[in-house]
Amino acid sequence: MASSFHQRRLYGSSRRKGLRNVLWKGRRKTCVFSSAAEHSALARLSAFPRSVGRFCVALVHKRSGQPHGRKVLLLKGGGIFFVVVLLYVVFLWFTLPDISDxxxxxxxxxxxxxxxxxxxxxxxxxxxxxxxxxxxxxxxxxxxxxxxxxxxxxxxxxxxxxxxxxxxxxxxxxxxxxxxxxxxxxxxxxxxxxxxxxxxxxxxxxxxxxxxxxxxxxxxxxxxxxxxxxxxxxxxxxxxxxxxxxxxxxxxxxxxxxxxxxxxxxxSYYSPYGEHLFTKVSEEAQEDIRAERVTRANQLREEDVTIGLLGAAVGTGSTVLYVGGRTDQVLRNMEDQKLITEQERLAALAELEHMTFxxxxxxxxxxxxxxxxxxxxxKLFTGTTEEGLLERGGLRIETTLNWEMQKIAEESVAFYREDILNRFGAQNIALLSVDLDTREVLAYVGNMDYTDTEHGGKIDDRGR
CATH class of the missing domain: 1.10.3810.10 (Biosynthetic peptidoglycan transglycosylase-like)
Known part of the structure; x- marks a missing residue:
């Protein structure tokens, strides 16, 4: 037990600070309090080990006798964090490939x-x-x-x-x-x-x-x-x-x-051989163009336009509006950055109108x-930090398709092709086979002949 001299000394030095110190000696704690509230708060901490108790007292009382304690803790924590990050960066550094070649x-x-x-x-x-x-x-x-x-x-x-x-x-x-x-x-x-x-x-x-x-x-x-x-x-x-x-x-x-x-x-999206070769405009927007409610491309709503590789002329007769594609954006950026002149951009656009692949x-x-x-x-990667991961390679994409059933489906489309076209006056055939219990796609034929580019073989009629 501390002497009365030490207790009085602690009490007096703490009065002006609004905090009553705690005297620790061995496993016993002798406390001098200025209020019942402080006595109750510190009493609940008496069951903790000495180091934990001191730390908790510093947190409970804002005006501690050692105001630099929290700063020291923060500095120590920050230092440890910095060392850990530095070691991790050094570790990653040695896993990087050699760039000498x-x-x-x-x-x-x-x-x-x-x-x-x-x-x-x-x-x-x-x-x-x-x-x-x-x-x-x-x-x-x-x-x-x-x-x-x-x-x-x-x-x-x-x-x-x-x-x-x-x-x-x-x-x-x-x-x-x-x-x-x-x-x-x-x-x-x-x-x-x-x-x-x-x-x-x-x-x-x-x-x-x-x-x-x-x-x-x-x-x-x-x-x-x-x-x-x-x-x-x-x-x-x-x-x-x-x-x-x-x-x-x-x-x-x-x-x-x-x-x-x-x-x-x-x-893949902008492939010249895919479905997004030309920019597309929704039917509603096309009607607005024909009715001259829309007279400039920048008046079109974003959701009404699907940007393609090349631009497209939309409308009929005197109400035709040109809606640019990805290539138009490239040429516009080049002109804005003073890399080409306006005349060079317009000449390139004229060439794009007759572009063949x-x-x-x-x-x-x-x-x-x-x-x-x-x-x-x-689409899963578009607009995220993973955009382009499909193009960089290294993925294995497992699907629900059954190749054996797919071959049967393609043979069926080829075998009944002429009969169906003549009987129903159809212009194309598509076939989809789905497991009714799991709704998994087992066979998928989007067109009569994918290789027949002259008659739109690459167009997926099933997906329309």
């Missing part, structure tokens, strides 16, 4: 779509469909088009684009400018299929900073243009140019460059079903 960063895995039994239906983005070309064989118009639409501040910023990151944070992680060309290139170099989103983003940032420090902007752009997937299993500008136009990349026109620059954001065939089973699945997966 930049071409080794161009490897990419395929995304595979399979049926319910593992039968491969379609393989997207095969690695070997790539031809690396040096920067002097890449047209200047294509470099400008890609920078204008994908990363207009590419030549200005370093490894961190603070403004872009801030936009993503304000949108709660949704995409909107946070992924620069360098970050996209870094993302492709990493095998991130097993990492969570935080590991992926941190690794992308770290590797991107390494690359910005080691390579010039010209080198980074060359790597990017030789890596980027353009859809149809075409990696890099040379393969894409041959796939879509049948010409080498160095022979691309401004209009063709704008088309290729439009693809990397969503190669090289015919191409795909090695694909159950094509309409596979493309429908691909679109659904793409």
């Amino acid at each position: 930049p071409r080794s960063l161009l490897a990419s895995q395929s995304t595979v779509i399979v049926d319910r039994n593992g039968v491969e239906l379609y393989r997207l983005f095969v690695e070997q469909d790539r031809t690396y070309i040096p920067a002097d064989r890449i047209p200047d118009t294509l470099e400008k088009a890609m920078v204008a639409i994908e990363d207009e501040r590419f030549y200005e910023r370093g490894c961190l684009d603070v403004r872009a990151i801030a936009r993503v944070v304000l949108r709660f992680g949704h995409a909107g400018g946070g992924s620069t060309l360098t970050r996209q290139l870094a993302r492709n170099a990493l095998d991130l299929t097993q990492d969570n989103i935080y590991n992926r983003k941190l690794k992308e940032l770290m590797l991107g900073c390494q690359m910005e420090h080691r390579f010039s902007k010209s080198d980074l752009l060359e790597l990017y243009l030789n890596w980027i997937p353009f859809g149809r299993n075409a990696y890099g500008v040379e393969q894409a140019s041959q796939t879509y136009f049948g010409v080498p990349a160095e022979g691309l026109t401004l209009a063709q460059s704008a088309v290729l620059a439009s693809l990397p954001q969503r190669p 090289k015919p191409s065939r795909e090695n694909i089973r159950a094509p309409h079903f596979v493309l429908w699945v691909r679109d659904q997966v793409e």
Whole structure:
């Protein structure tokens, strides 16, 4: 028990501070209180160990005899947190790939779509469909088009684009400018299929900073243009140019460059061989255009327009309105950034009106079903930080389709084709087989002949 001298001393020194100290000696606690409320509060703490009790007293009483205690605790906690984060970053640093040979960063895995039994239906983005070309064989118009639409501040910023990151944070992680060309290139170099989103983003940032420090902007752009997937299993500008136009990349026109620059954001969606080649306008909006209630494209509601790769003329007679596509946005960005003149933009738009693409065939089973699945997966990622994951590859997408039943369905459509067309005066046939208990799609034929492009074979009539 403390002496009365010590008790009086403690009591007197605490009166002015509004707090009555606690004298700890061994396991006994002797307290001097100025009020019954303080006595009750501290009495409840007497059962705790000495260190815990002292900490709790400091929290209960705002005017503690040691006001710096909480600051010390905060500093210690912050220091520990900083050390843990630093060690974690160092650990991740040593898991990053070697960038001494930049071409080794161009490897990419395929995304595979399979049926319910593992039968491969379609393989997207095969690695070997790539031809690396040096920067002097890449047209200047294509470099400008890609920078204008994908990363207009590419030549200005370093490894961190603070403004872009801030936009993503304000949108709660949704995409909107946070992924620069360098970050996209870094993302492709990493095998991130097993990492969570935080590991992926941190690794992308770290590797991107390494690359910005080691390579010039010209080198980074060359790597990017030789890596980027353009859809149809075409990696890099040379393969894409041959796939879509049948010409080498160095022979691309401004209009063709704008088309290729439009693809990397969503190669499957904007594919020249898909359903979104041209911009589409809803029937209600078309009626407003014909009635001249809408006379300019910017008067159309966003929900009434489905942006395609190329623009489209909507209306009839004297009431025709041109609604731009993704390529129009590329050309407009180039003009706004002083990369081309207005005359060059208008000349490119005139060329786009008569743009044709090289015919191409795909090695694909159950094509309409596979493309429908691909679109659904793409929609899951659109507008999120995972946008583009389908295009980068490495996914295995398992579906409910039964390939054996699919073959029977396709044979049935082919066998009864002429009879049904003649008997009912139909123009096309589609077939859908569904398990009534589980509602799983077992067979899916969207058109009579997917390969018959002349008669709209790639159009999915079942999905209409």
